[in-house]
Amino acid sequence: MKLMNPVTGWLLLLALAIAFPFMAGNDYHLTVMSTAYIYAIATIGLNLITGYTGQFNLAHSGFMAVGAYTVGILTVDYGVSFWLAFGLSGFVAAFLGFFVGIVSLRLKTHFFSIFTLCVGYIMYLVIEKWESLTHGTVGIMGIPAPESIGPLDFSEARTQYYLVLFFLVASLWIMHRIVHSLLGRTFMAIRNGDDLAQALGINLMRNKLLAFMLSVFFSGLAGGLYAGYVRFLGPGIAGVEHTFDMTMYMLIGGIGTLLGPLLGAISIPWLTQYLQVLQEFRFVVFGPVLVLLVIFLPYGIVGTYLNRQRRKAAMRAPAAPAPAATPSAPAAAPKQGATHA
Amino acid sequence: MELFLQQVLNGLTLGGVYSLVALGLTLVYGILHVPNFAHGAFYMAGAYTAFYVIDKLGLNYWWGMLGAAVVVGLISVVSERLVFHPLRNAPYLHHMIASIGILLFLEAGAQAIWGADFHRMATPYNEILTFGGLTMPAQRLLIVGAAFFLVVLLQLFLKKTVTGATIVAMAQNREGAALVGIDATRVAMLTFAIAGALAGIAAVLYAPINLVYTSMGNLVITKAFVIIVLGGMGSVPGAIVGGLIIGFAEAFGAFYISTDYKDIIAFALLVLILSVRPQGLFAKGAH
Numbered sequence: 001m002k003l004m005n006p007v008t009g010w011l012l013l014l015a016l017a018i019a020f021p022f023m024a025g026n027d028y029h030l031t032v033m034s035t036a037y038i039y040a041i042a043t044i045g046l047n048l049i050t051g052y053t054g055q056f057n058l059a060h061s062g063f064m065a066v067g068a069y070t071v072g073i074l075t076v077d078y079g080v081s082f083w084l085a086f087g088l089s090g091f092v093a094a095f096l097g098f099f100v101g102i103v104s105l106r107l108k109t110h111f112f113s114i115f116t117l118c119v120g121y122i123m124y125l126v127i128e129k130w131e132s133l134t135h136g137t138v139g140i141m142g143i144p145a146p147e148s149i150g151p152l153d154f155s156e157a158r159t160q161y162y163l164v165l166f167f168l169v170a171s172l173w174i175m176h177r178i179v180h181s182l183l184g185r186t187f188m189a190i191r192n193g194d195d196l197a198q199a200l201g202i203n204l205m206r207n208k209l210l211a212f213m214l215s216v217f218f219s220g221l222a223g224g225l226y227a228g229y230v231r232f233l234g235p236g237i238a239g240v241e242h243t244f245d246m247t248m249y250m251l252i253g254g255i256g257t258l259l260g261p262l263l264g265a266i267s268i269p270w271l272t273q274y275l276q277v278l279q280e281f282r283f284v285v286f287g288p289v290l291v292l293l294v295i296f297l298p299y300g301i302v303g304t305y306l307n308r309q310r311r312k313a314a315m316r317a318p319a320a321p322a323p324a325a326t327p328s329a330p331a332a333a334p335k336q337g338a339t340h341a
Numbered sequence: 342m343e344l345f346l347q348q349v350l351n352g353l354t355l356g357g358v359y360s361l362v363a364l365g366l367t368l369v370y371g372i373l374h375v376p377n378f379a380h381g382a383f384y385m386a387g388a389y390t391a392f393y394v395i396d397k398l399g400l401n402y403w404w405g406m407l408g409a410a411v412v413v414g415l416i417s418v419v420s421e422r423l424v425f426h427p428l429r430n431a432p433y434l435h436h437m438i439a440s441i442g443i444l445l446f447l448e449a450g451a452q453a454i455w456g457a458d459f460h461r462m463a464t465p466y467n468e469i470l471t472f473g474g475l476t477m478p479a480q481r482l483l484i485v486g487a488a489f490f491l492v493v494l495l496q497l498f499l500k501k502t503v504t505g506a507t508i509v510a511m512a513q514n515r516e517g518a519a520l521v522g523i524d525a526t527r528v529a530m531l532t533f534a535i536a537g538a539l540a541g542i543a544a545v546l547y548a549p550i551n552l553v554y555t556s557m558g559n560l561v562i563t564k565a566f567v568i569i570v571l572g573g574m575g576s577v578p579g580a581i582v583g584g585l586i587i588g589f590a591e592a593f594g595a596f597y598i599s600t601d602y603k604d605i606i607a608f609a610l611l612v613l614i615l616s617v618r619p620q621g622l623f624a625k626g627a628h
Contacts, residue, residue, distance in 0.1 A: 125608075283448065298431065
């Protein structure tokens with residue numbers, strides 16, 4: 001029993017997103033949604049390295065800060081136009097990602113995570129302490145809004161919303177192309193077992209590095225958008241708690257799926273909006289939710305749904321060969337755990 | 342020379358606290374084979390428990406420390422039972438995310454109860470001792486002494502008692518330990534209790550010269566990770582030596598290089614060492 005085919009579903013979502021500004025009560029709702037989209041782009045990036053390639057990068061928000069500060073510093077201190085600075089943001093993050101990647105990706109599993117945790121802290125501390133470059137704890141104020149292009153004036157909330165939406169859709173489309181290509185399969189092969197992947201002739205380092213750079217590219221881009229949207233930057237955005245936030249979005253929606261991180265990144269901020277009391281203490285609720293999820297629903301909402309669909313399909317056609325056309329769910333992931341049982 | 346000795350004392354103080362936290366982390370690693378990110382939150386919970394006992398119940402510092410050790414030991418055991426035990430066969434990513442969940446819960450919980458303000462913890466040891474130009478706050482001496490005492494006690498426990506030996510056995514080989522009749526559940530609970538108690542005590546020792554706040558555990562735990570990566574995951578002597586190395590590096594770095602960047606030193610050291618030796622300083626085999 002299929003609800004609808006994926007293309008229709010995505011188009012419906014897009015239509016909803018385009019119609020949203022006309023349904024939203026006020027600009028505040030637009031702000032919440034736009035910020036959610038920005039974090040969704042970063043989360044999509046994190047999902048590529050963590051969900052699809054199996055490397056949990058804890059410096060992800062650090063790279064988002066790198067993208068954001070690229071825009072902040074270039075526009076405010078050097079008078080560069082927003083668009084040029086924004087165009088650079090993803091590349092600066094990916095460039096830095098190259099150097100972090102060649103060192104950190106030699107490490108496996110939690111050693112990689114601990115290493116990137118430290119890298120994230122270094123990024124945070126450098127941003128906080130290097131006052132002549134980053135304005136330190138004061139932060140960068142008065143980042144200009146994106147310059148208008150023709151009739152599009154980006155100082156308006158609605159146009160800004162569409163700008164962010166445009167990049168979200170583009171990111172999702174690119175990610176869709178990546179994960180359904182041979183490259184995406186390669187990443188998943190590495191996730192499901194890197195010894196096996198290597199035995200198949202996959203160059204681990206080169207592919208992991210590529211996944212890492214692509215992943216932080218999205219993060220840097222999201223940071224650039226963030227700088228142009230919020231127009232104020234402090235060292236706080238490099239904090240590891242933002243990576244934890246994104247991890248939560250990714251996990252609740254469904255790690256290693258395309259729709260999951262999007263679903264999480266959009267629904268959780270709204271949920272916290274409606275639980276205003278919880279704003280500051282949201283983790284009193286979400287902390288245990290995170291724990292319960294990994295214990296009982298490790299594939300999140302979307303992943304669990306997809307797995308069930310697949311199981312049904314498999315039961316209906318018992319003689320059919322293994323479903324090679326469904327590589328996107330991390331079904332083989334639990335196998336990794338056998339070694340440290 | 343006096344300034345130099347002063348830095349030695351500072352290094353011993355920091356090193357002592359880091360060693361205690363890293364010891365708990367490394368013991369738990371021996372059981373879980375996964376780093377427990379929630380350990381820093383246990384540390385924080387210890388400081389708040391003692392703060393509550395001293396400030397609200399009006400009991401003295403030592404009762405605060407005892408309270409912290411008991412409460413954090415309990416939190417630690419409960420999290421093993423409720424979270425890590427059900428996840429024992431899950432991939433490492435799930436462990437890490439679950440421990441992050443515990444960390445976020447404890448931090449938000451402490452903030453909900455005590456607010457986001459910084460608190461100062463009272464200590465009865467305020468006097469400053471001087472030895473020929475060398476000034477030594479009594480609290481720092483207490484940290485060094487207590488850390489040394491606990492490390493020796495733990496070593497004796499692990500080496501000389503049967504219960505301690507079961508922990509070591511389980512860290513070395515889980516299946517082998519089970520084969521010779523060691524109750525894995527009991528040992529896991531015991532290890533978590535000891536690790537939690539150590540974190541709690543370390544927090545109560547260090548809090549009077551620092552401050553009590555909800556994110557106080559974050560830097561300490563990250564440094565403890567650096568220590569056990571350097572010293573070899575699961576290695577007890579590695580945690581002690583690693584703790585001292587990082588403690589001294591920070592004390593001397595803060596004095597001779599820059600106070601602004603002293604927190605970076607530990608991380609830079611890790612990045613540097615792992616870049617050259619991906620297997621860590623003392624560990625055997627690749628990570």
